[in-house]
Amino acid sequence: MFEQFSHANYHNICDKLAADDPDLLQIIQNHGYPPLWSRPNTFETLVHIILEQQVSLASALSALNKLRERVQEITPARVLLLTDDEFKACYCSRQKTTYIRYLAEAIISGQIDLKAMEQMPDDMIRTQLTALKGIGNWTVDVYLMFVLQHSNVFPIGDLAAVNALKRVKNLQKETTREELLAVTEQWKPYRTVAAMLLWHYYLSQA
Structure with missing residues (x-):
């Protein structure tokens, strides 16, 4: 365990x-x-971690806040309604827009179940999340550490x-x-x- x-x-x-x-x-x-440091186990948190990939924390937070303004609540269904231009207006690069959409689709289809991950060991979570485009080991590490508070x-x-x-x-x-x-x-x-x-x-x- x-x-x-x-x-x-x-x-x-x-x-x-x-x-x-x-x-x-x-x-x-x-x-x-x-x-x-801790974060809630939500789709919004994973979007935030994706936005933090290879940029400053301040830039990632600006993009997250813009997304929040645009959709009120960052949910898989709501972000999938956004056009490329709307994502761009929220400071999301084309790559990160693709990653966020993949994640949203994976959650809606049931391929990813964030609640179930609270009971899973690290390696199983890593296998499931890294199967998604745009989620690598750094993103999984941050999720395990800040969200699920796994200690090792x-x-x-x-x-x-x-x-x-x-x-x-x-x-x-x-x-x-x-x-x-x-x-x-x-x-x-x-x-x-x-x-x-x-x-x-x-x-x-x-």
């Missing part, structure tokens, strides 16, 4: 990680505990998390993906919370 974290055990998990890793302890000592995910495709990991551990810029993942092994089964600490460090440096 999968482990989850929640407000009830979040600080305890941070403390456990810090007790075994002086670098994570230092983050907490210098910057306090990271926020417990390290988003190796996330630049902020990876750069923070390299800085905190004094690793070379050229350190490979495999070597980075090997470093994160020590944080199992709480790699998600370790990543939250790294993001907290990264944002505190910005």
Whole structure:
């Protein structure tokens, strides 16, 4: 099965990680505990994560807010009524428009059931979501971490998390993906919370 974290055990998990890793302890000592970032398990949240792919969080939020203005409530049925031009007016690229439509169709057809995913293990969720055009491992990682709060995910495709990991551990810029993942092994089964600490460090440096 999968482990989850929640407000009830979040600080305890941070403390456990810090007790075994002086670098994570230092983050907490210098910057306090990271926020417990979370999002609701909705179609709108997945649209938001798709919009966040390879752009700044601010740009993604602008596009999401424009979509909200346009359709009032972001649901699969409502976004499928939008024309290409309407999507474009909401700052959605042609590619992301396609991805959002695929997701909407998958939910309407029952191919994807977000509620059912709350009971599924990581690998089954990853298989189902990455079968959709435009959803890759980074998008699934963010969904598992922020929405379902699965406790053992390290988003190796996330630049902020990876750069923070390299800085905190004094690793070379050229350190490979495999070597980075090997470093994160020590944080199992709480790699998600370790990543939250790294993001907290990264944002505190910005």
